[in-house]
Structures are given as C-alpha cells and as structure tokens.
Amino acid sequence: MSTSAQGPESDEQLTPVRWGVLGASNFALTVSLPAMKRGPLTQLAALASRDIGKATAAARSLGIPRAYGSYDELLDDPEIDAIYNPLPNHLHVKWTARAARAGKHVLCEKPIALSAEDAEALVDVQRETGKLIAEAFMIRNHPQWQQARDWVRRGKIGELVSVQAAFSYYNRDAANIRNKKAVGGGALYDIGCYAVNTSRFLFGREPVRAMALVDHDPEFGTDRLTSGLLDYGGAHLTFTCSTQAVPYQRVNAFGTKGRIEIEIPFNAPGDQPCKVWLDDGSTLNCSSAKVISFPAVDQYHLQSEAFSRAIRAGGPVENSIEVAVGNMRVIDALFRSAESGRWEKISPATGAGGRPLRSVR
Template sequence: MQKVKWGILSTAKIAREHVMPGMQAGKYCDIYAIASRDLAKAQEIAKAFSIPKAYGSYEELLADPEVQAIYNPLPNHLHVAWSSKAAEAGKHVLCEKPLGLDAADAEKLVKVCREKSVLLMEAFMYRTHPQWVQAKKYVEEGKIGELKAIQVFFSYTNLDPQNIRNRSDIAGGGGLMDIGCYPISQSRFIFGKEPKRGLALINRDPAWKIDTLSSAILDFGTGHVTFTCSTQLFPYQRVNMLGTKGRLEIEIPNNAPENKPTRMFYETADGIETITIDTCHQYQIECDLFSKAILEGSPLPTPPEDAIANMKVIDALFRSEKSGTWETV
C-alpha cells in the first residue's frame, strides 16, 4: 500500500505523545524524518520511533526530497513562517492550531500554499473523531429539533511561567489561542455557518499578562454559543448542544482518549440515551485522511479557509476585550 512520507518539525510533546503514534498506526502514513534544533534530541526520538532520518535543523528536513508532507507542532508564532517554508519546498502541510496569530497571518499561509499547489490543513483533530461526525449528523437530521444554543467549557492548569503559552514576550500565548479556538471551531462546525458578532470577557494574569480566563458569547443569528476556557482552573471539558426538541452532550469533546470508548448523551422528552463511541485514535484518522487527500485527491476534512474563518472570530473577541462591547466578525 502506498504511503505518504512525513517529516516532523520538532520533537514537541503533542507530536511525541499523540500525533506520531497516530501516524504509525495509520494505513497511509510513514514517518520518514524528524528534525530538532538539537540533533541529539532528534536522534533520540528517531530511535524511539524507528524513524529513518534525524536532522539537526528544520531546513535540512525541508531540503530532503523524500519528504512529501510535514507536520508542524511548533509554537504558535512559528506556524506561518515554517509552514510557508515547507510549502515553498513543495511539502504538503498539516499545521497545529491556531494556523496563524490572526486572520491576516493565516491568509498569508493559505496564499503561499495555494501558489505552491500544496495541501494545507489546520490540525483540529476533533473533527475527524466519530463522536463529532455523529453529533453533526444528529443536528443536521433534526434529532434535537432546531439548534438554538451550544455551551462549552474547556480548562486545564498550567502554572509554569516558562511555558511558551504563559510568556507574553512571545506572540501567540494565552488560553484563547491555545484552547479557546476549540469551542469556536466546534460551534462553527455544528451550526454550519459563521457567527455574526462576538462579545468577550477576558481576565489576564497580573504578572504574565496573558489571558488565563476567557468567556464569550457568539451570535449565530438563529442561535447563541457561550463558552469559557481557562489555563488556570481545574481540568474539565464538556460540550452541550441544545435544540427545540432535545439536547446532545459530548463527555470528552477535545482530547478524546485513545485507549477507551467515548460517550455522548442524547436527551429528548422520551428520556436520556447513552451513545458509546468505539475506541479510536483521532490523530490516526486525521493523518490518514490528510494522507489520502495527497495520494488520491480526496477532499480534506477541513479546507484551509476554515482556519481563516476561525481566526476572524478570535480576532473579534480580542477586539471585544478592549472595546467592552460586541464586535462584528
């Protein structure tokens, strides 16, 4: 079976613990090379994952003619720069979220990839998980009636001042960019359209200056979305979708476990039904679908323009933080 030869830009935790194991379990992925600014570290991870090539710089990996696609899990402020370099080298790009630091930044990358005729996708792995595929189907089929509201909560605790997400001297930090992008993406996915305006209340750490608690309202015209995300609260996540005839709840909507089933709860006037989703690896599904798009020309799970639309909402919420009022998306 033909497989795509992947290169991994950096030895980031998300790559080591989730994406690379997903790729190695996939049908269409072959991790051919990995790069780090520290050659010894690249060699260590390459040995652990049986990866043929290890490079001491990202440039060397991008210059390798065998590499067909790259996965970019670098810090947010490096997404556009290194993904653009990859595109210019003729590599397809799967880039971690958020795609850029703002919508204009994301547009630059989309333009480069389009000009170089390479595929680009923002790595929102949740969209390929069967629980979200089924949730979308339930809503579209009217099983909860007319969708009117979505409520999302997503939090974790990160009190390390040196963590890249907590450093205000480096662009792209804070909770809204790191995890707030999920409820925005999820609500746009389920409503199947873009919000008209957004209102945000954002608290920032007094020392670090990055946002650590954000709550927002998104107005979709036919319904509303409310969400709260935080990087300094007890870890928790949940999504509730409410319609005129029922509701649908996803228990672990974002980092669904790779070693056990997940659950959704479907409630109507007839009672509550627990829907069990078989164990699966959402990163494997994501990377296989991207690889198939390269090999067979099949559609991407999400087009790159979706990433721009998501950033426009984030931009509006940051404007709302400053203006204290609704901001048009």
C-alpha cells in the same frame, strides 16, 4: 467536507505518504506522533530539530529513520511528501509557508496563526504552490463529532439554537509555552479555539459578531480566563476556557426538540470508548437521555490518515486552510471585544487583494 469517504482507490492500493516532522515537542513525541506512526498511509520518515542531538534522540525513540539538525535540511529532503508542523504557535505561518514552497503538503497544529491576516497569507501560499495546507483540529475526525453533526443536520434535536462549551486545566508553570504571551500562549489560542471551531462545525455557518470577557495573569500577561459569546444570527455559542481552573471539558448542543451532550469532546481518549447523550428533554433529571457509546479510536491517527488519503487520492481535507482562516477571524474579534468592551463584527474572510474565500465550515 470530510475526507473519510474514499475515492476510487482503496487504502491498500495507495502509496504511503512520507512525512517529515518539524521539532521535537513533548506533545508531538508523546501524543500525536505515536498515533500517526500507527497509520498504514502515514509513514514517519524524518524529524528535524535545531539541536541535532535532540532530533536524533527523538527520532530514535519513535523509530523514525532520519534526523536533521535544522528545519531547512528537512524541507530540502526530496523524499518527504508532507510536513507535520507542531512548532510553537508564533512559528506556524513561517514554517508552513516555507514547507509548502519547498513542495510539501502541510498539516499544522492549531492555532494556524496568531491573526486572521497571517492565516489568509497561507491561502495564497496554497494557491501558489498547489499543496494542501490544513489546521490540525483532530476532533473533526472523531466519530462522536461526525455523529453529532449528522444528528444536527437531520434535525434529531430540532433546530440548533445554542452550543455551550467549557474547557479548562490548571497550569502555572512559567516555563510552559502555554504561559508565554510572546509565542502565542493563553487560554483562547490554546483551548478556546476548540469551542469556536466546533460550534462552526455544528452550525455549518459563520457567526456574525462576538463578545468576550478576559482575565489576564498578572505575571504572564496571557489570558488565563476567557468567556465568549458568538452570535450565529438567532443562535448562540457561549463558552468559558481557562488555563488556571480545575481540569474539565464538556459540550452541550441545545435544539428546539432535543439536546446533545458530549462527555469528553476535545481530549477524547484513544484507549477507551467515548459517550454522547441524545436527550429529548422529556425529563429534567436527564433520565430521558439515551447514551451512545463509540468504540475507542485515536483521533490523531484518524486525522493523519485522512490527510494522507487526501494527498494520494485527492478530495478535500477536514479543516482546510479556508476553514482555519474563519476560526482566526472569530478569535481576532473575541480579542478585540475584550479590549473594547463591545460586540465586534466578524467580517467575511478574504484572501490577498480582497478576494472572498469560499464558505468555511
């Protein structure tokens, strides 16, 4: 469920949430943090790095008032309400759990973990601490995706029967973290996760089995090309993702009476409109498609504002920890299938002690 609907208080009546940032990654400094900084409910108050010089320089560049030379110092700051965790993938669970146990709400970059088992541990941390934990799939906050899901729910394309997704870029830099297997690099963790997440978002239910074909980089050991198939019970997701192919991304959602095509589904630009096509299929050359243009918005800004609003006004968050667990269970099954060469079942998500998790969408 989206947090876009406000509670009884307007944003102007809510106290801004004071955020602390773990690390000073290039992505955070150039993409997500500048967007977060523009939100009236999101106040960037502190940044931590294991290198105090790096932390100080990063904080100064963004006008963040406090810098710390260790992550623990940031978590010990009593004035911090929430933590943004864009650390390398293998550190997500450890520092998200420590932040929540330090009394902070946590928005963690995707993937939330490197296995469903580790992600499920965070469900119990949330239950234990009472703090919100969510995975940062910013796309769910973008109006183009909310419109697409609304069309599906209202039957604008009939019954949704297939989602087709492609996402790729070219990166052969051995020093790049996306090419380091030990810390969670590779195509499926980095970008294939978007196809899994958005298909679950559109179908509104969980897939039951998965199949994948993977090609590994001989030097890095990471999956450089992964294609997958998810069975939603009479409906399918097919996708291809690659870290060594021409930069491209597109999503098509096919129904019994129409089609939705999202031009830039994942890296939606914050400085220009986005286009979505709604097509009744009456012509094969797509001349029957109606173009819907969405005004420029920054989905990272929308994401942090929605999370801050949920902290101050209550209510659910988009892509909660339970939803994140569901994504990891699918990713686990895809990796198992790549090894076994068979369909792999996706079992229902459970917490500690085998407790079933609520429906994840």
